[in-house]
Amino acid sequence: MGKRRINNNIRKLRFFHNEMTQQQLAEKVGVTRQTIIAMEQGKYSPSLELAFRIALAFDVPLGEVFSYDPETESN
Amino acid sequence: MSFQEKNITVSLVNFTLILGFYSIKVFQLIQGESFNSTNVFRLWGITIALAVVVTILATILTHIGSAIIHAIKTGEEKSDIEDIEDERDQLIDLRGTKITYLISSIGGFLSMLTFVLGQPPLVMFTLLIFFGLVAQIIGDISRLRLYRRGF
Numbered sequence: 001m002g003k004r005r006i007n008n009n010i011r012k013l014r015f016f017h018n019e020m021t022q023q024q025l026a027e028k029v030g031v032t033r034q035t036i037i038a039m040e041q042g043k044y045s046p047s048l049e050l051a052f053r054i055a056l057a058f059d060v061p062l063g064e065v066f067s068y069d070p071e072t073e074s075n
Numbered sequence: 076m077s078f079q080e081k082n083i084t085v086s087l088v089n090f091t092l093i094l095g096f097y098s099i100k101v102f103q104l105i106q107g108e109s110f111n112s113t114n115v116f117r118l119w120g121i122t123i124a125l126a127v128v129v130t131i132l133a134t135i136l137t138h139i140g141s142a143i144i145h146a147i148k149t150g151e152e153k154s155d156i157e158d159i160e161d162e163r164d165q166l167i168d169l170r171g172t173k174i175t176y177l178i179s180s181i182g183g184f185l186s187m188l189t190f191v192l193g194q195p196p197l198v199m200f201t202l203l204i205f206f207g208l209v210a211q212i213i214g215d216i217s218r219l220r221l222y223r224r225g226f
Binding site for chain 2: 030031032034036041042043044046047051069
């Protein structure tokens with residue numbers, strides 16, 4: 001398996017949003033807690049729609065939640 | 076372990092046991108020199124019926140078991156287990172199904188090859204079910220692997 005190219009700040013954003021729990025975020029965006037855990041651990045890259053829903057849940061632009069690292073792609 | 080993973084694990088155990096049962100029965104038929112169409116098709120019926128009934132029962136029992144464990148853990152009377160399927164679950168299921176179909180197709184091809192190579196049709200029918208069960212098991216393993224390893 002190649003290196004993951006999409007990184008996220010979900011854990012950090014949860015912390016800065018009144019220490020929102022994984023369950024609370026999961027309910028807000030309509031997925032299971034396991035999916036939030038997998039995203040935080042870098043084991044799953046969400047769909048574009050889910051990515052937008054997460055950004056909306058934190059009320060921040062998409063780029064603040066997710067970042068793309070093209071360096072790892074060329075390696 | 077999520078509810079979906081528990082479901083897949085139960086399915087994996089079920090199909091492994093059914094494959095074991097099937098293999099032993101086929102071996103017994105060959106040993107007892109009663110490997111004929113009546114016995115082979117009866118075994119086909121039993122295996123398929125067993126797979127359907129056991130899968131339904133196991134799904135219900137997993138649901139009940141998960142709800143009880145969840146209720147004990149959380150102390151809530153009305154327990155809400157996470158049995159919803161989100162996009163990640165659907166994607167994993169899709170990839171698992173793809174692998175299952177691939178293995179079934181290869182198995183189907185190999186089964187037919189035995190017929191082409193001069194083996195009796197009963198061998199082909201016996202192998203078809205065998206590869207079907209193997210495909211289901213490999214599909215379940217790959218689903219569990221995707222849940223654990225990520226993708």
